[in-house]
Amino acid sequence: MLSRLLHLGHPIFLARHRWLVLQMVRREIMARYQGSVLGASWGLLSPLLILAAYTFVFRGVFKARWPGGSDSTAEFVLQLFAGLLVFNLFSEVLTRAPRLVLEQPNLVKRVVFPLETLSWVAVGAVMFNAGIALGILLAATVALGSHLTPWVLATPLVLACTVPILLGLCWLLSGLGVFLRDVGHVVGPAVSLLLFVSPILYPTSALPPFVADLLWLNPLTFPIEALRGLVLKGTPPDWGALASYTAIGLAFAFLAHRLFERIRPAFADEV
Numbered sequence: 425m426l427s428r429l430l431h432l433g434h435p436i437f438l439a440r441h442r443w444l445v446l447q448m449v450r451r452e453i454m455a456r457y458q459g460s461v462l463g464a465s466w467g468l469l470s471p472l473l474i475l476a477a478y479t480f481v482f483r484g485v486f487k488a489r490w491p492g493g494s495d496s497t498a499e500f501v502l503q504l505f506a507g508l509l510v511f512n513l514f515s516e517v518l519t520r521a522p523r524l525v526l527e528q529p530n531l532v533k534r535v536v537f538p539l540e541t542l543s544w545v546a547v548g549a550v551m552f553n554a555g556i557a558l559g560i561l562l563a564a565t566v567a568l569g570s571h572l573t574p575w576v577l578a579t580p581l582v583l584a585c586t587v588p589i590l591l592g593l594c595w596l597l598s599g600l601g602v603f604l605r606d607v608g609h610v611v612g613p614a615v616s617l618l619l620f621v622s623p624i625l626y627p628t629s630a631l632p633p634f635v636a637d638l639l640w641l642n643p644l645t646f647p648i649e650a651l652r653g654l655v656l657k658g659t660p661p662d663w664g665a666l667a668s669y670t671a672i673g674l675a676f677a678f679l680a681h682r683l684f685e686r687i688r689p690a691f692a693d694e695v
Contacts, residue, residue, distance in 0.1 A: 440538075449549055471560060472560065510651060512550075519611055521594045522600075529695040571658070572658070575661075576654055588674045588677040595683070599683060599687050603694055621642060650662070
């Protein structure tokens with residue numbers, strides 16, 4: 425399995441069909457904002473509106489403060505936004521993946537079309553939005569008086585390490601979603617639950633050691649904590665954890681793609 429995984433022609437590495445994927449990602453992004461009055465500005469406004477809503481509820485209404493930090497609203501906003509940035513990556517992929525293949529019946533029935541690229545297109549589109557959100561986070565950090573260190577240059581690595589897991593989730597859920605339509609109904613509540621079992625509204629350091637150890641099994645925990653460390657604390661990432669996270673993601677993506685390819689011949693009969 426390792427030799428096949430390391431082969432650069434494997435879909436995980438996008439060595440093949442990369443130009444097709446780039447064109448489809450571009451079309452996906454343009455279609456998302458086509459016809460709206462504000463156009464691509466929604467890419468900036470959407471994360472800001474979500475952040476404003478959460479800040480109002482948790483900071484304004486419940487008077488919450490960031491555990492282990494000061495009573496500063498700015499600190500609360502930045503910590504929360506860093507967590508939401510990673511959460512939105514996963515939530516968008518999870519909510520869309522079950523219908524990814526079902527929404528493309530014409531492509532499914534074209535034998536020559538590489539259906540595995542649909543997952544790359546979905547991940548590429550959400551990564552574009554994450555890039556915008558990251559720019560907002562960095563700009564807000566500076567505007568609110570915090571100092572960025574050179575470690576902030578490693579933030580793209582943190583986002584990149586989530587790509588294999590996101591691809592694996594896309595291949596797994598989009599393949600199963602063709603045969604099990606209930607997958608789409610299960611994902612919605614699961615995403616809502618994911619918000620509270622991930623260190624978005626709190627840091628892992630605020631939890632008892634046993635619970636914190638369990639939380640590291642959550643695929644959102646490492647990128648959230650790593651992003652906060654790079655941007656808000658100016659500390660380097662745990663390189664060993666980064667490598668392990670990426671390796672596990674690649675293995676998961678490989679297995680998910682293998683399942684996707686195995687059940688793919690039956691897609692045309694179900695769509």
